Amino acid sequence: MPSLSVFGAQWGDEGKGKLIDLLAQDADYVVRYQGGANAGHTVVVGGQKYVLHLVPSGILHPAKVNVIGNGVAVDPIKLLEEIEGLRARGIVVDGKNLRLSAGAHVIFEHHRLIDQCAERWRGEGRIGTTGRGIGPCYADKAARTGLRVCDLLDPSTRRARLRAALAEKNELLLQVHKEKALDLEGQLDQYTALAERLRPLVGDTGKEVRAAYRAGKRILFEGAQGALLDIDAGTYPFVTSSNTGPDGIAAGASFPPRQLDQILGIAKAYCTRVGGGPFPTELDWEKEGTPGWHMSTVGAEKGVTTGRCGWFDAVAVRYALDIAGADGWIVTNLDVLTGFPEIRAAVRYRVAGGETRDWPAEASSVERVEPVLTSRPGWTEDITGVRRYEDLPAAARAYVEWLEMEVGTPIRMLSVGPDRSQVIARGLKPW
Ligand code: GDP
Numbered sequence: 001m002p003s004l005s006v007f008g009a010q011w012g013d014e015g016k017g018k019l020i021d022l023l024a025q026d027a028d029y030v031v032r033y034q035g036g037a038n039a040g041h042t043v044v045v046g047g048q049k050y051v052l053h054l055v056p057s058g059i060l061h062p063a064k065v066n067v068i069g070n071g072v073a074v075d076p077i078k079l080l081e082e083i084e085g086l087r088a089r090g091i092v093v094d095g096k097n098l099r100l101s102a103g104a105h106v107i108f109e110h111h112r113l114i115d116q117c118a119e120r121w122r123g124e125g126r127i128g129t130t131g132r133g134i135g136p137c138y139a140d141k142a143a144r145t146g147l148r149v150c151d152l153l154d155p156s157t158r159r160a161r162l163r164a165a166l167a168e169k170n171e172l173l174l175q176v177h178k179e180k181a182l183d184l185e186g187q188l189d190q191y192t193a194l195a196e197r198l199r200p201l202v203g204d205t206g207k208e209v210r211a212a213y214r215a216g217k218r219i220l221f222e223g224a225q226g227a228l229l230d231i232d233a234g235t236y237p238f239v240t241s242s243n244t245g246p247d248g249i250a251a252g253a254s255f256p257p258r259q260l261d262q263i264l265g266i267a268k269a270y271c272t273r274v275g276g277g278p279f280p281t282e283l284d285w286e287k288e289g290t291p292g293w294h295m296s297t298v299g300a301e302k303g304v305t306t307g308r309c310g311w312f313d314a315v316a317v318r319y320a321l322d323i324a325g326a327d328g329w330i331v332t333n334l335d336v337l338t339g340f341p342e343i344r345a346a347v348r349y350r351v352a353g354g355e356t357r358d359w360p361a362e363a364s365s366v367e368r369v370e371p372v373l374t375s376r377p378g379w380t381e382d383i384t385g386v387r388r389y390e391d392l393p394a395a396a397r398a399y400v401e402w403l404e405m406e407v408g409t410p411i412r413m414l415s416v417g418p419d420r421s422q423v424i425a426r427g428l429k430p431w
Pocket residue numbers: 008012013014015016017018039040041042043044225298299300304332333334335336415416417418
């Protein structure tokens with residue numbers, strides 16, 4: 001099984017970074033295929049914490065090839081900052097272990113400015129964008145006015161396309177957003193210098209990955225954000241600008257879909273949500289002493305995410321795994337639930353006209369559902385040191401098996417703490 005897709009099956013921040021870092025031990029290639037530097041994967045190795053934004057998590061292992069595919073929106077400033085940050089901590093990053101697709105779209109300063117200005121106009125309808133220019137970059141890709149890495153590296157294409165882009169964007173900045181215009185020559189100088197620093201990493205990464213697969217190398221596709229933030233399958237418009245699950249791999253990594261051998265979703269044992277938008281099982285997470293506050297505090301959700309927490313939502317995860325065609329899933333943050341007298345989860349939704357196990361097609365309907373919660377007894381034992389499934393408290397096992405039954409897809413691994421070593425295998429297929 002030489003290719004594996006690992007993706008978030010909730011609203012992001014499921015702990016993908018940690019699991020991908022772990023699974024990367026067996027991979028030869030780790031490939032990002034969508035999103036931008038808005039995703040922050042946190043990986044803890046031997047007590048050292050690394051936050052990765054654009055660079056795939058395999059960078060922390062020597063001898064892995066890390067690929068930023070053509071579907072990623074690349075901010076050269078952020079990418080170079082991240083590379084320098086890793087190098088400063090003694091990690092080797094060069095054109096051998098980090099590859100950047102010549103076809104990836106570039107985020108420019110005008111994208112960041114427009115992203116931040118546009119959010120101001122949305123008022124109540126704010127979608128909680130990170131303001132890093134990713135949405136406007138993808139919008140320009142679809143409008144065919146963007147620049148790819150290969151365009152940035154070619155002097156005449158770079159000048160012609162950036163001139164045309166700024167002619168329009170400067171009008172938008174000046175007339176609509178009442179901001180200052182950007183100077184073409186200044187932008188060309190800045191981005192040319194950045195592009196030259198990236199040049200050693202650039203290549204036809206789709207071809208490289210396809211050839212590696214044919215040669216029997218193991219390829220791990222690393223999803224960012226989560227299925228419910230997918231631009232097509234998620235709670236539109238409160239979504240990210242790309243296809244986050246295995247649906248994004250074919251286009252974003254130029255990899256044939258029929259060569260995807262195994263698909264695994266990742267979900268927390270409860271639920272969190274990044275940004276605005278519907279969240280059926282959301283709890284009050286600000287009031288001290290409440291279950292939501294406990295998740296938010298013990299799970300250290302504030303800061304990493306916006307802090308919004310709630311009970312596990314089996315309807316949402318069932319849907320996310322179904323559209324992905326997942327072979328299995330991994331539950332993270334089980335340790336955060338230790339100490340709860342009872343643990344609840346949504347198994348169905350109450351909607352106008354009855355109850356359903358199905359995810360509603362539109363975000364506006366998701367806003368109107370009422371979760372039907374069922375509960376199981378909790379446990380008090382510290383589980384962060386447990387490494388074998390049978391050593392978990394009986395109540396923890398009962399909770400895990402209940403989630404598995406409700407979701408209807410096998411749970412292949414459990415995570416009981418942030419460190420790479422804090423996992424419990426549960427029949428993960430070799431790949
Ligand atoms: P990602 O974007 O899906 O990679 O998720 P993040 O890395 O942003 O957020 C997950 C957070 O949870 C990070 O701070 C991780 O170190 C931490 N984490 C991951 N797995 C576990 C776990 O099983 N238990 C606990 N307590 N924390 C975890």
